Amino acid sequence: MNTVDSSLFGLPEEILQTLTDENQKAITRLLNHKPVAFDFTPYPQKRLAAVLVLLYEKAGRIQVLLTTRSKTLRSHPGQTALPGGKCDVDDENVLSTALREAYEEVGLPLDYQKIHPLCILRPFVSLYGLLVSPVVCFLSxxxxxxxxxxxxxxxxxxxxxxxxxxxxxxxxxEEGSSEVAQSLLAEKGSDDWPYADDLHNTTDSDWIDGSKYRMHRFRSKAYAIKGLTSDILIKTAEVAYGQEPTYDRWAPGQFKSFLNIASLMEMFDRSRERYTSVRADTEGSRSASQEHLHKN
Structure with a gap:
């Protein structure tokens, strides 16, 4: 998988000037963002994926494009997601992957001149042990x-x-009264937002090798924004607005540093190996037991 040519990143000044002052600053911070370098070479292509964080200005605010996954899919049916998926052998780089997936999922035109790559964030580790690269672009x-x-x-x-x-x-x-604003979101108490909190909900849980993970959920127009999608968007917003969230971001004992990513991948692989070993032993014992029953 090749790196993305740095010359592909940028936004014409005449487009930047059409945005509000606050949004200009946010987009400029993303353009100037340089994530810590990460070596992907130890990981096979089947472990690599990319998502598209497509931003655009609407009603004076920067919006992000989201989808809810089909309920017929095997993984994460009905959940909110960013367009994206695994890297294909024909993909030149993660930018190619993100744009191809967006084309396949929502019909975003390929090679569209009004899609401007801004930056690529550091990779995130998915539930299935994929290294997911968020590709941030601006739609003019x-x-x-x-x-x-x-x-x-x-x-x-x-x-x-x-x-x-x-x-x-x-x-x-701030869009109006609290009641009016929340009426535009998923109904409180519905399957899309079954939580008592008005806008934001968290839970902490055990993760790999004794580490912790804080699940963030955000009320939206559709299903809650949560999990990997919320983690990626939190990072995107932190970079864009140059500030920390107004809530407690991390669980006690949760990995915070990018430098932990490689260690996290190693721990994920060890956990998967232990699971595979235990499953094999269990299935082996079951087969032996079944064979004993057949013999008797």
């Missing part, structure tokens, strides 16, 4: 979003969410 023609078409086999719904609300959920109440 927001009207295109209204013409996107969801893939029937992969996507149930296309929607948007204010990026800043990921680090400060309460800005959703």
């Amino acid at each position: 023609d927001a009207s295109l979003v209204d013409n996107l078409v969801a893939s029937e086999s992969e996507v149930e719904r296309i929607f948007e969410h204010p990026l800043e609300a990921i680090i400060n959920p309460n800005i959703l109440n």
